[in-house]
Amino acid sequence: MASSKSFSILSLLLFFASVSFCYATSRFTHHPAFPPQSSKAERLIRSLNLFPKETFNIIDSDHLHSFVPGQIVEKNFSFLAHSGPSVEDLGHHAGYYSLPHSKAARMFYFFFESRKNKNDPVVIWLTGGPGCGSELALFYENGPFHITKNLSLTWNDYGWDQASNIIFVDQPTGTGFSYSSDNSDLRHDETGVSNDLYNFLQAFFKAHPEFVKNEFYITGESYAGHYIPALASRINQNNKMKKGIHINLKGIAIGNGLTNSPIQYEIYPEFALQNGLITKNESDDISKLIPNCDKKAKACESRGGTICEDALDACEAIFDRILSIVGDLNYYDIRKKCVGPLCYDFSNVEKLLNEEKVKSALGVRKELKYVSCSRAVYDAMLQDTMRNLEVFLPGLLEDGIKMLVYNGEKDLICNWLGNLRWVNAMNWSGQKAFRASPTLKFVVDGAEAGTLNSYGPLAFLKVHDAGHMVPMDQPKAALQMLERWMGGKLMNSTLDN
Template sequence: MAGYTAISLDEDDVTESTPLTPRGRYQHASSWLSHKLLLGFLGGCCLVMASAHWLAPLTMMSTVSSLHKSSEQGHPVQKFIKRNDTNEDDLFCGIAGQESGYIKLPHKEDDHYFYWFFESRRNSHTDPLILWLTGGPGCSSLMALLHENGPCVVDKDLKTQLNPLSWNNIANMLWLDQPTGVGFSYGAPGDFDENEDQNKLAKGLHIPLQGFAIGNGLTDPLIQYAHATDMVDNAYNLTLVSDKQKEEMNALVPECIRLVQACQHDAAVCDDALAFCHGNLVTPLFTTTARNPYDIRQDCPGQQGVGCYDFSYIEAFLNSPGTMAKLGVNTVRVPQWKECNFDINRRFSRDWMKVYSQLLPPMLDDGIRVLIYAGDADLMVNWQGNEAWTVALPWSGQAQYRNATHKPTLFQGKQVGYSRSYANMAFLRVFNAGHMVPMDQPEVALAMVDSFLRNEDL
């Protein structure tokens, strides 16, 4: 990252706002989607649905990747894509080619996944594809698109402004709302996603996956909750609890571990594990001093919005009739967009305490690149626990990774974090960032992704 140079945009481009000048009919950019695929994540507070949130969207991406290319070849998956054409002559988020629409899973009765795709501003034919999936579980990826790493951001006047630090500076980008019931995605009430169900579509389809990243994710609660109180000694010199409180909290760690272990074999215990571990080891860290659990640098006295943030203007923008029409939203099935669906969140609550790190070793040994990154101001899923589980992960390169030294991560000559890496496994701690690294450190996040795509040191 030390040698990273941000891509510059024309001066006229960065001043554009909604509606942008029509660029003429958009020419089916999805023909390139069979290129290399990098899967990117924003780990929500409980990014633990490894099969549901990793493998299933890859299956759907394979379907999307063949859409326009196969339209002339009669590919059998073509019929499962409903591409919206209403925004082709009125691009309103950035300057690159874009499309939106729905993906229907053939083995489900009524599942329709909403996607919004943008070409790379650099070279859409040779740049890789990044699929972004927001966690929660149950939160819309469009929030990240419009406030973190997408081609445009929405201001409080409900207009879009070009984002010069969008990840589509260096890659083709696709944001997907998942599971059904989240964002603009919809399905039959009794057809909510289950982990293994979605993998049925994968048979016979090759996914050109090159790597994936997880940001501030909960991947191994057995290890991560044991490190929850590490944030008492934080880089920001903030007092979260007293020394006595910390001692009392640490005394509860063994019981938390026991419950998490039991949860792996008995789903009925998972609710108790979540309530005990989170309630005793995480919640006191932010309630005692009214801090923002997603960024301890901020106060959160009134719990405004979801996670102490007020994104009501983004909700208003996405719920406007004009936006919905341009995106091709099925307003009969989805009359209103919400940042997070807490009914979905509750349905996945027993997955929160499941350990999913064991899914990584086969992928690492197959050469798939893995990046775990974490903002160091996040309390909900802290950086210490994230690094700890990567060190404990059993794979062929475990010893070398464990013995790897921390290297300073530089951006424009300034240290912005540090990394640990060996072969195709890497961990990055990002300074001065909370749960949403691309929002707090957009330049650093873009440089991180660029280095990862190039397979360079972070």
Template structure:
């Protein structure tokens, strides 16, 4: 049996008496990728290990022991094993988190969570590892098989949390969907518990079964990204979509390597809001890896921010009665927004040309103040023009229940969470993307062109009562997108979209590009229109791109 250097190092620690007990979990489905679990007291272990680190004779004893006990040539192990040794000792934060195979301490919070799988492929995804936990059904979120865990980027101290739910129908054959919430800086727990996941959370902090969950006919993965969002954490920050995309690709590659039964299935990326930036870039990153171990079947973007240069023209008409809802601003305020549009668009054009923070940040600040600010001052819900904002920063009281649920100690323990607390949105991440990275106004719609030209189906759907990423702007940029089928798409007829015999929206399609206006949906379509939302996603993942 061929042991990895990680496994050899761990076993050597035990054989040298550096740990008090070694427990090997069975069965080993793909040994040695699944981890060994160690029971020990951290402080005693650290003290013993430091004695080896600074003593050359004892260090040589360590490597000799590895070679003798496991019958591996010393010269083939030394380089890789020394790097692991160095990782464990020199990076105290990494060491205390027991990166690789062991539970340990996370800063001031003691976390002794054991993960059931560990995946690492140094050639395909250098410096990345995936810890996976078979999440107990006792949480009551769903009765299906589910997994949670972390993608660890060891040399950058990044740790991304995910929670995956198998399909309720036929997990061996149903497709896989990765769901991403936006912000930037908001946890995908919002999608999980407020929109399209297996359960909602009520005021008593109990899961309430959702019969319209998207895992009705698909396995769905909810990922907290970028770092420092939700249960994800890091001592560093990510402030642009391109960098975030590389991390998401690494996560997917390792996830599908651990679960090859999912890798052969259709795979879709879906999300909303700032995912209008994320998804085109992430999908392009995936396509740039021809040796990937999974398919990319399609992408779905709901009420997204994708092409700001086109979309920012449509805040004024949406707020002022031209989007299918009566005006919520007076004539003077509407005129002020209209008058600011030329200056706003000029700034966004400069950002598109240079993609420099020196042009993109001013565009973000000016346009958001001029085109979104007047609406926000009314106190109305930016995610639903029909309602007033209530329930904290995100305007919905029920979202506060999710925060409370995710902060319950028993929930955090069951999921293997390694943070001291959970919050649905991290506004520091939001500011970093806007100001440090200048990411908000960048022309990521160009990546949609790349996807379409490579034959990847793209669905843009929009609830027509949303203000912040409204349907007028989304319809406009899809009509103006310059790709090989642009003329035929823009000239395609708008057709009725019917659900259960009712006119539920309007749809437009040409080849692999579709725009869907969802009637009476806000920013979060699955929340406002659960039946129609599930009908939409089921049709799309079944290959009905025309609806």
């Protein structure tokens, strides 16, 4: 373990500017500035105004001699001024994990101990993309800090470290500060992704044995709707086979996720019509694209391979048609207009995270360039997108693993209607009882903050006045959601506690 080090926020400002997308390829094709021959990922990254010189972070092969598979190198750090709490008091860590089954891949992560009690659950947060780093969530959603307009850091009163010991990971390889010396270390499917995350967690708990007994929860949003089921299933199966360190998995929470892609693509016309974004005639016309989407999605599920990219193109045509009608609507939050190519202004990310002082404090190599959204990771996962990851979830529910699916009601991309549709369609022993469950109020500060349906280990929460990023739009409600859910009190949503 490296020696501890602190630095002042007066000169160090960290921020991350990638949106955790549901899946954003077609979301940007309506911008005429991008030539049709450009790759999907190139259109995405250029739309973000974050087009890296390298496809993903590569370190020269002479770095290979120091690569020790399975090793964690971690250091303590502080974002606070020297007059603030000590590094030891804060329990803030940043580190690299050298991935087994790779040539030289290293996974970067942040770990923030609970502000209240180290016996609080351990939560891992996975940002989507695929290929977008975890720093957006860390600084603009549920991490310990927020970034202010004058580029300083302030405490986030509703950070999830108020109720948990939380890990933020840059993954898959090539995302954020994660890197390799070999392009072959890119991952292409959820098998590779879940293997890396499982191996990381094994090493993490070995390095932090004091947290092994704590309850463990997997959370995330957007494309993490793919990552989370695969990782949870892997942990659960290995626990049952008594392989490795027992990870005390108690639940998973998917926020505005992409989980059952075919169902979620097919629901777009209905959601757009219900919210007055398109007319009935337009909805009927767009819906004619659904059979082709469904046909190719089924072929993808049975055959895999390049047919999955064909399925993605066919299903994206549905969303493209809606975008051609709604114009400058913010498709992450339909209450707003889209300002700038991303609909939110996160343009300072690479300049800030590439500050040498920042990288030094976090233990990041000087020559490493921060990659906010990796074009290579995005392309590598194209055939994964249309796979239905819901298939992993019934087994978890039958084993008593809690599952929360939550959605900001104003998100179009990963909208609540599509998520509720696949949740209702999921075949498990409690399916009928869940579908018949009463809709309860989710109350925060005496006011209805959302609606809840639940049965047994499964809960679905629709959050009012929130878009794609619920912890950013409704931070207090999001924290209370997490606390009540982990504490087994979410069913008491009509109580303002």
